Structures are given as structure tokens and as C-alpha cells.
Amino acid sequence: MNRTLVACGASVFASVVALGGVVTLTLAQQLQQSPYAPKVGDPPEISNMRLVGYSDLQARSSYQPTIHKQGNRYIAYVGHHGGSGDNPQPVNALTGQGELNGTSVVDVTDPKQPKYIAHIPGAVGDGEAGAAQMTRVCDGKSLGKGDPNKVYLLRAFGREGHETWDVTDPAKPKVLARMLGMTDTHKNYWECEGGIAYLVSTPPGWRTRMTQVYDLSDPANPVKIRDFALVGQQPGATGAVPVAIHGLVSTGPKGNRVYFAFGTNKGGIMQIVDREKLLKGPKEPTPENLLYPQVGRLDMSPLAGAHTAMPLGKFKIPEFAKEKEGTERDMVMVVGETFREECGEARQMVYFVDASIESRPMIVSHWTVPEAMGSFCTRGGRFGSHSSNEDMRPLYYGKLTFITFFNAGMRVLDIRDPYNPKEVGYFIPPITRATQPRCGVIGGQQRCSNAVIQSNNAEVDDRGYIYIADRANTGLHIVELTGEARAIAGGLPPLQ
Numbered sequence: 001m002n003r004t005l006v007a008c009g010a011s012v013f014a015s016v017v018a019l020g021g022v023v024t025l026t027l028a029q030q031l032q033q034s035p036y037a038p039k040v041g042d043p044p045e046i047s048n049m050r051l052v053g054y055s056d057l058q059a060r061s062s063y064q065p066t067i068h069k070q071g072n073r074y075i076a077y078v079g080h081h082g083g084s085g086d087n088p089q090p091v092n093a094l095t096g097q098g099e100l101n102g103t104s105v106v107d108v109t110d111p112k113q114p115k116y117i118a119h120i121p122g123a124v125g126d127g128e129a130g131a132a133q134m135t136r137v138c139d140g141k142s143l144g145k146g147d148p149n150k151v152y153l154l155r156a157f158g159r160e161g162h163e164t165w166d167v168t169d170p171a172k173p174k175v176l177a178r179m180l181g182m183t184d185t186h187k188n189y190w191e192c193e194g195g196i197a198y199l200v201s202t203p204p205g206w207r208t209r210m211t212q213v214y215d216l217s218d219p220a221n222p223v224k225i226r227d228f229a230l231v232g233q234q235p236g237a238t239g240a241v242p243v244a245i246h247g248l249v250s251t252g253p254k255g256n257r258v259y260f261a262f263g264t265n266k267g268g269i270m271q272i273v274d275r276e277k278l279l280k281g282p283k284e285p286t287p288e289n290l291l292y293p294q295v296g297r298l299d300m301s302p303l304a305g306a307h308t309a310m311p312l313g314k315f316k317i318p319e320f321a322k323e324k325e326g327t328e329r330d331m332v333m334v335v336g337e338t339f340r341e342e343c344g345e346a347r348q349m350v351y352f353v354d355a356s357i358e359s360r361p362m363i364v365s366h367w368t369v370p371e372a373m374g375s376f377c378t379r380g381g382r383f384g385s386h387s388s389n390e391d392m393r394p395l396y397y398g399k400l401t402f403i404t405f406f407n408a409g410m411r412v413l414d415i416r417d418p419y420n421p422k423e424v425g426y427f428i429p430p431i432t433r434a435t436q437p438r439c440g441v442i443g444g445q446q447r448c449s450n451a452v453i454q455s456n457n458a459e460v461d462d463r464g465y466i467y468i469a470d471r472a473n474t475g476l477h478i479v480e481l482t483g484e485a486r487a488i489a490g491g492l493p494p495l496q
Contacts, residue, residue, distance in 0.1 A: 034378045034379050034380055036374070040431055040433055040435075043430060044429050045428035048412065048426075049427040049466075049481055051478075052465060053110075053113060053114050056432070057106075058090050058092060058116070059090055059475070060090055061081040061083070061131075061436075061473050062078050062457075062475070063133040063456055065079075066136060066137050066459060073107060073170075074107070074109050074463070075107055075108065076107075076108045076467060076476065077104075077137055077155075078105075078106065078135065080103065080131045081101065081133055082127050082128070082158070083100065083101050084126060092119045095119075100121045101130065102120045102122030103132050104116065104118075105117050108461075108465075108467075111465050118171050118173060122157060123160055130158045132157055132158065133186065135153060135155050136155070136189065137153050139151055143195040144194055146195070146219050149168070150166055152165065152167065153167045154190045154216065155188075156185045156200075160185060161180035161182045162199050163175060164219040176220040177219065177221065179214070183202045183203075184208075185199075185201040186247065188247075191250050193252050194252070195215060195216045196216070196217075196225075197215075198213055198248055199212045200247060206227070206235055207232070207235070207237060208233050209245050210228065210244075210245060211248065213225040213228060225283070228273075228278060230243075230262065234286075243266075243267050244264075245260060245262050246263075246306065249311060249390055252275075256275045257273065257311065258278060259309040259311050260272075261307055261308055261334065264337045265305035265348055266304070266305050267305070268301075268304050268336060269300065269306060270309045271296070272297070272332075272361065273294055273295065274294075296358035298363070304349070305336030305337055306335075307386065308333075308335040309333075310334075310390060312332060312352075314330050315329055315418055319417075329354050329418075329419075331355065332361065333388060333415070334352075335388050336349060336351075336384070338385065341440075342442055342449055343377035343384075347368060348385045349385055350368065350421070351363050351365075352366065352421060365418065367413060369405050369408045374407075376407055379452055380451070381449050383405070383408060384406060385404070385405055386455070388402065388403050389458050391460050395460070395462060399414070400413065400424070400489055402458045402466055406455060407452045408428060410428075412485050414485075425484075427479050429470065429474060430453075431451055431452060431472075431474060435453065435470075435472050438472070453472065454470055454471035457469050464480060464489065465479070466480065466481075
């Protein structure tokens with residue numbers, strides 16, 4: 001993802017000592033402290049949530065957490081962005097060696113005491129250019145052709161491609177296959193039932209980032225199925241290039257739909273695709289063949305992006321209970337990503353799309369954190385939406401969703417009536433000495449924003465715990481619901 005600002009690097013900092021404890025800048029690059037900026041030692045900001053456990057993740061900038069139950073254990077696989085110019089290889093305390101950011105493996109069986117058990121180094125490169133941001137994990141028994149006794153990890157490898165790993169023993173991961181030769185690799189998706197994988201990247205000849213569909217039912221032997229993108233992105237096309245894909249979510253063989261999100265922070269497009277037609281249809285990337293699987297498309301405002309397109313399923317809308325038709329609606333949630341610090345662009349938000357008529361999806365409601373409740377535009381860092389959790393198991397699905405909002409932390413939305421979503425909880429983690437400011441051109445000046453939380457992604461497990469990964473090197477927070485939010489979820493054990 002292109003962005004104006006990067007993590008503070010050697011060209012900006014004169015010195016960085018003790019994980020960001022002491023920072024010295026030139027006069028023109030002074031850190032402009034806001035009176036609203038958090039301070040080390042401040043408590044978290046909380047509503048209807050409480051902190052359960054925490055891992056510092058070795059002060060690595062974090063992206064996607066995936067929580068997987070392996071036997072009687074719960075293991076978190078956390079993807080990372082690349083390091084900064086000042087600290088390209090943080091020290092792995094398990095080996096005593098500096099390692100390129102990659103994938104952290106954390107045993108969260110006891111969420112109160114997470115145990116860091118392995119780090120898998122990623123690709124060379126700072127920030128978005130390196131590391132291994134995306135993680136997906138599947139059991140061999142569900143994939144179809146893998147060893148039924150094994151557990152497998154799919155991860156992005158920098159901007160170069162994707163890899164599969166055997167993580168049956170999560171403390172001793174073993175690489176199985178590498179699919180390289182790409183650029184601009186990003187947010188993949190893996191259907192554990194059957195093993196179809198959607199790998200986001202830009203292969204040679206394509207005009208922008210698109211999707212390569214693979215059969216990874218045997219993770220050691222990837223089989224490519226086809227390439228897929230919007231018309232105009234394929235090799236040989238002319239004219240303007242449509243906005244690049246960010247990622248996608250599939251409902252698998254039973255749901256037979258794939259929801260693609262294009263245009264991460266502006267000119268968003270949500271595309272609904274017939275999965276069976278995508279997999280079995282003609283594969284030559286002609287305009288006709290690229291359009292063949294499409295069943296619906298929503299073109300959003302130039303001010304609104306589409307980072308995540310998350311299918312929510314069918315809802316009976318309370319307001320329509322007495323109507324003779326249309327009482328049940330098929331809903332999709334689209335979340336845009338904020339790129340610029342200190343509200344330097346249009347607000348990115350959460351949009352709820354009624355896709356009951358798939359050929360004519362329409363936005364029917366939206367939600368954002370009110371800026372005034374935390375002076376978020378002036379406390380530093382990015383403020384605005386980033387992504388939602390993607391878990392479709394019944395514990396929270398159709399009732400609550402969890403949205404990361406960068407310096408506004410992670411927000412809990414009651415979506416039982418998606419025409420009228422409302423917030424029922426939030427958790428803004430506290431900063432630490434490891435939390436990094438972001439430096440670059442802000443408001444036309446070369447300077448750094450405050451060191452603030454930049455909650456990047458959130459995911460849940462089947463016990464109800466929520467995991468929040470921080471982009472600004474603060475680590476992984478494990479939280480749980482309380483109060484009204486917990487009551488809405490239902491089925492959770494009593495709080496201890």
C-alpha cells in the first residue's frame with residue numbers, strides 16, 4: 001500500500017535509543033507533541049472490555065494475527081511489516097540474533113501469559129516492502145490432500161511472493177513451498193475447506209495488483225488455477241488502470257461467493273464473484289472471461305476506499321418486520337483504510353452494503369468513530385478505519401464485529417441491525433517505550449507525529465478472546481468483552 005509517511009528512519013532520526021526511549025531530531029524535524037497525545041504509563045482507554053494478556057512481539061510492527069487451535073493449544077501467528085531504517089533487524093530473544101521481521105508464533109493457550117515460541121524471518125525491506133505481513137493457517141485434515149495430522153501456514157513473503165510452511169510443531173516451523181517472482185504481494189486468503197487460495201500480487205505483465213488463484217490442498221505442491229482481476233488490469237489492456245485490489249474474503253464452496261475489495265483508500269470497488277464460475281470458467285484473461293464470474297459490483301465514492309469486503313450473511317431487519325417483502329436482507333460490510341497521519345485525507349469509515357439484489361448492491365448505512373470523543377486528529381498518527389475481523393464462526397458472527405481504527409484502537413460494533421449499527425465497546429491500548437512515532441511530510445512540514453497506538457488488525461478465537469495487533473511496534477493485546485457487549489454475544493462463560 002502506498003503511503004505518504006514511513007516509520008522514522010535514519011534520515012530523520014539522529015539517534016534512537018532503547019526502543020524509542022530517547023529520540024533526537026533536527027530543529028526542522030521536531031516532534032510536535034499534542035496535549036492529547038498519550039504518555040507511557042497511561043492506562044488503556046476502555047468501554048465494555050478488559051485486558052487479559054499481552055505480548056510485546058519483540059517490538060515488531062504488526063499486521064495480521066491468525067489464531068489457530070492445534071490440539072489442546074491455541075497458537076497465534078502474527079504477520080509483520082518490515083523493520084525501520086534504524087532497526088531493520090530486531091533481536092529475537094529466543095536466538096539472541098537480529099532477524100528481519102517476519103512471522104511471530106505465540107502460544108496463547110493461557111491468554112493471561114502468552115508465550116513467544118518462534119519467529120520466522122521474512123523478506124528484506126523496510127515497512128511495506130519487506131517482512132511477511134499476511135498469515136493464514138489450515139489443518140491438513142480439512143485441506144483434502146495434505147497430511148491430515150499436520151497444520152500448515154500460508155504467508156506473504158515481502159513483496160516477492162508467498163510461502164507455505166509446516167507448523168505442526170509451531171516452535172519448529174519448516175518451509176514447504178515458495179511461490180515467488182511476483183511484486184506488490186499483499187493480503188492473501190485461504191479456504192481451509194478444500195484448500196483454494198487467493199494470492200494477491202502483481203505478476204509479470206499485469207498492470208497492477210491482482211489475484212492469482214491456486215489449489216493449495218497439498219501445501220507442499222501448489223497448483224495454479226488462474227489469474228483474475230478487473231477488466232483493464234490484464235496484460236495488453238490500454239487506457240486508465242482500475243484501482244488495485246487490496247484483499248478478499250470467500251464464503252467457500254457452500255456459500256459460493258467471493259467478495260473482492262479494490263481501491264484501499266479511495267475510489268473503492270466491492271465486487272461479488274461466483275466462486276464456481278471463477279474456478280471452472282474460461283481462464284484466458286480476456287475482458288469477457290474476467291467478467292464471466294462477476295455477479296455484482298459496487299463503485300464507491302472517490303473519497304471512500306475498500307480495504308476489506310466482509311460478507312455478514314442474511315439479516316431480518318427490525319424496521320421491515322411488517323413489510324410484505326424484503327424483510328430479510330443479505331449484507332456485506334466494506335471497510336476503507338486510512339493512509340495519512342493527522343487526518344490528512346478524507347475520513348475512511350465502515351459501510352454496510354445491502355447485496356440482496358446482487359447485481360445492484362447499495363450502501364444503506366455507515367459508521368465512524370466520532371473524532372471529538374478523543375481529539376483523534378490531533379493526538380498523532382493515523383485516525384480512521386483499517387479493517388475488520390474475518391471470523392465467520394457463530395460466536396460473534398451476525399452479532400458483533402471488531403474494527404481497528406488506528407489511534408482510536410479497536411471498536412466493537414453491534415451489527416444485529418446493520419441498517420443501524422452502533423458501538424458497544426472499544427479498547428485503545430496504552431503505548432510503551434517501544435511505540436514508534438511516524439515521520440515524514442505532515443501538514444507540509446517534515447516532522448514526526450506523536451507516538452500513539454496504531455491498531456492495525458484484530459481477530460478472535462472460538463473462546464471469545466479478541467487479539468489486537470499494533471502497527472507502531474507496541475505488540476499484541478488480548479482482550480475480552482464485558483457488560484453490554486458480552487451480553488450481546490451470548491454463549492460466553494462467566495467472567496472470572
